Amino acid sequence: MSLNSADLEKKIRDARLRPTRQRLALAELLYAHGNRHVTAERLHSEVMETGVSVSLATIYNNLHQFTSAGLLREVVVDSSRSYFDTNVTPHHHFFHEQTGALEDIPKGALSVQNIPSLPEGTEISSVDVIVRVTTPRR
Amino acid sequence: MSLNSADLEKKIRDARLRPTRQRLALAELLYAHGNRHVTAERLHSEVMETGVSVSLATIYNNLHQFTSAGLLREVVVDSSRSYFDTNVTPHHHFFHEQTGALEDIPKGALSVQNIPSLPEGTEISSVDVIVRVTTPRR
């Protein structure tokens, strides 16, 4: 679950990407301490806080490169921004509408049954379940 | 399913909105011929084609007003744009990743089971299932 810097470098090289300073700093934030859900903006402020200067364009470049390489998965929950999930195994999400927090639903519990026949000539790419939650005003 | 103009005006009045020319034109496009899934841009070009000039800002205003009034439901499937569904009863969707087409999954068929316990202090707002499909290159 937690990767050290040699693991991170290997992960990057295996994706046929160069282990640049910026890329390693991002990988450290994403993968060194368990699974995460991040937005580009959040990752940008975090990496800046560590003292490594990385432009927002680089954040986007890397999020997309990581996603293409199967190292990240994009989760669409909010039409105004993109979330990236370091857990790339099939699973679903809780999304807190007020805070914007995204949380994995543990695999195995929830199941989707009886998907009806697909539109003509199509095949399933993924089945995404989002359980939207709110904190009720009491 | 199909509403005439008196029905449309009532629908708007019941939502405590004024039956303005622009709003009626939008309601006509949305509700007069069965359920639909639209984006703001699409609705804008459709209404312009009918000869009624409505600014894009008005489209957004009305889509949001209709949504607040429970006359539309926003469906988040694509991080780059919002879809609005005239079917406000609980149901799920097929989303064609290549064409952007959104389609209702008939109610009753698909079911979601064993939702695990929610994050502390939250309650369910909605459970959204999106079956993403693609047309395979043969």
Add this chain to the structure above:
DNA sequence: GTATATTTTATAATAATTCAAATATGCAAT
């Protein structure tokens, strides 16, 4: 070390959406 390919970055461009000020309109009262 040098050449080559990749990466970064600043900045500009774009797309979707929101905002604010000016204008127009529906509606109730006449």
Add this chain to the structure above:
DNA sequence: ATTGCATATTTGAATTATTATAAAATATAC
């Protein structure tokens, strides 16, 4: 029908998230 008022709409600019561009920096292979 006309008027006045409250609210709706328009418009264009502002904002936000994201993508594109192209020059400079850096990593890698030789």
